[in-house]
Amino acid sequence: MPTDRPTRRRFLRWTALAGAAALGGPAAGCSGRSERAPADTSAAATEAAAPARRMNVLFVADDDLRHDCGCWGHPLVRTPNLDRLAATGTRFDRSYVQFPICNPSRSSFLTGLRPETTQVTNNTTPLRSKLPEVVTLPQLFRQNGYFTAGVGKIFHGGMNDERSWDLSTDFRPTPAGLKGEGRNLSGGTLRWCAWKAAEGADEDQPDGQIAAEAVRLLGEKRDRPLFLGVGFHKPHDPFVAPKRYFEMYPLDDITLPKTPPDATPAPEPAIGGGYAKAFAAFTDRERREFTRAYYAGTTFMDAQLGKVLDALDRLGLAESTVVVFASDHGYHLGERGWWNKNTLFEHSCRSPLIVRAPGVGRPGQATARLVEFVDIFPTLTELCGLSNPRGIQGQSFVPLLRDPQQPWKETAFTQVDRGAFKGYSVRTERWRYTEWDGGAKGVELYDHRTDPGEWKNLADDPALAAVRADLSKRLRAYAAPEPVA
Numbered sequence: 001m002p003t004d005r006p007t008r009r010r011f012l013r014w015t016a017l018a019g020a021a022a023l024g025g026p027a028a029g030c031s032g033r034s035e036r037a038p039a040d041t042s043a044a045a046t047e048a049a050a051p052a053r054r055m056n057v058l059f060v061a062d063d064d065l066r067h068d069c070g071c072w073g074h075p076l077v078r079t080p081n082l083d084r085l086a087a088t089g090t091r092f093d094r095s096y097v098q099f100p101i102c103n104p105s106r107s108s109f110l111t112g113l114r115p116e117t118t119q120v121t122n123n124t125t126p127l128r129s130k131l132p133e134v135v136t137l138p139q140l141f142r143q144n145g146y147f148t149a150g151v152g153k154i155f156h157g158g159m160n161d162e163r164s165w166d167l168s169t170d171f172r173p174t175p176a177g178l179k180g181e182g183r184n185l186s187g188g189t190l191r192w193c194a195w196k197a198a199e200g201a202d203e204d205q206p207d208g209q210i211a212a213e214a215v216r217l218l219g220e221k222r223d224r225p226l227f228l229g230v231g232f233h234k235p236h237d238p239f240v241a242p243k244r245y246f247e248m249y250p251l252d253d254i255t256l257p258k259t260p261p262d263a264t265p266a267p268e269p270a271i272g273g274g275y276a277k278a279f280a281a282f283t284d285r286e287r288r289e290f291t292r293a294y295y296a297g298t299t300f301m302d303a304q305l306g307k308v309l310d311a312l313d314r315l316g317l318a319e320s321t322v323v324v325f326a327s328d329h330g331y332h333l334g335e336r337g338w339w340n341k342n343t344l345f346e347h348s349c350r351s352p353l354i355v356r357a358p359g360v361g362r363p364g365q366a367t368a369r370l371v372e373f374v375d376i377f378p379t380l381t382e383l384c385g386l387s388n389p390r391g392i393q394g395q396s397f398v399p400l401l402r403d404p405q406q407p408w409k410e411t412a413f414t415q416v417d418r419g420a421f422k423g424y425s426v427r428t429e430r431w432r433y434t435e436w437d438g439g440a441k442g443v444e445l446y447d448h449r450t451d452p453g454e455w456k457n458l459a460d461d462p463a464l465a466a467v468r469a470d471l472s473k474r475l476r477a478y479a480a481p482e483p484v485a
């Protein structure tokens with residue numbers, strides 16, 4: 001694989017670290033200040049110290065962000081800080097979550113396990129109620145001597161995992177941040193469906209306070225490496241951001257999606273129901289207000305990300321810190337009449353991912369190869385020289401960071417629940433194929449080579465019978481895996 005000399009040196013050092021980790025990890029520095037009892041590292045402490053200090057990790061988990069960002073070519077939305085992260089790292093153009101709502105997606109990528117294994121398929125089931133002894137991503141770093149801090153939303157709201165963190169915190173808006181101009185776009189039917197151009201500054205909103213706390217933690221001197229989780233809330237609803245971010249997006253500049261006249265109707269379960277009636281009642285102005293508020297939240301979040309990236313540069317930490325930016329899933333802004341997530345269309349399953357691993361690959365590179373969010377866990381452990389817990393289901397994409405054009409995964413899987421039955425979808429580089437209730441409630445096949453908007457369902461095209469049969473076989477193997485002997 002083509003790598004330059006510094007990259008190779010870095011790789012060899014990491015290889016050595018991985019070897020040390022296989023023996024039980026480095027000696028843990030437990031003398032650092034900690035707000036909670038240190039993780040149990042007594043076994044690891046008997047092993048020799050690692051030859052060099054490990055890389056820090058900045059793990060930014062965003063909430064409900066879709067690819068309407070400058071670095072993915074959006075003509076309107078301003079995301080200068082995501083753009084500069086992409087310009088110094090690797091941008092993933094086909095990265096897919098395993099379950100496109102908050103708690104199941106986060107439970108999956110924070111454990112390296114697929115939803116069928118976590119058994120977390122809704123927003124009310126705590127991860128540890130299903131897997132009490134699972135080792136989460138931050139917990140693994142903590143066990144290996146890292147100081148782990150979770151600021152904002154990393155685990156789903158109300159389900160923070162104490163064992164994962166030396167320190168964790170979240171924030172609420174100040175009284176000034178609660179004031180402002182706005183309205184509910186559903187006439188109050190959907191309580192969450194509201195925007196507000198808030199008074200006050202960035203720090204009057206939780207995301208502004210999260211950025212300030214992250215910057216503070218980066219500046220603290222400590223004797224062990226840092227795993228810093230930063231969980232921004234926007235552009236998730238309610239769509240609140242300081243007023244100046246709304247002013248960047250005049251309503252007339254907003255472009256709304258158009259449904260082609262010959263689009264195939266989607267099977268009934270493809271759109272989740274529930275909210276659909278309220279969405280159908282939106283006026284054109286309400287659609288524009290929704291989109292403007294989502295974009296205001298996107299740019300507001302991006303500005304907070306910028307403060308954290310600035311701190312990395314200012315403190316001289318950029319070269320010793322792996323940065324991951326990941327949204328927990330994508331989002332529809334009116335496509336198929338839907339203004340939410342939880343579908344098996346591309347807008348929902350595909351989710352923003354940027355990784356910056358100093359010395360690995362070329363700055364500003366992009367890859368169109370398929371990766372799944374379940375792969376983030378083993379990628380980070382490989383980059384930092386840690387051993388994975390047994391049974392991990394992702395595949396490290398470190399080789400793809402070194403050579404982003406090489407052949408890679410053939411399939412990426414996403415699933416949703418529809419109460420009495422499930423939907424599963426498989427993406428290849430060319431196709432998306434979806435079955436609802438094993439096909440009984442609908443089958444979809446889209447050709448991304450000719451139809452990136454997924455408007456024409458080709459499932460019943462006789463010329464594509466072999467494609468459908470092959471994808472169905474792969475999907476069923478995923479949905480009902482053979483029991484391990």
Ligand SMILES: [Ca+2]
Pocket residue numbers: 063064101102236328329
């Ligand atoms: Ca979310």
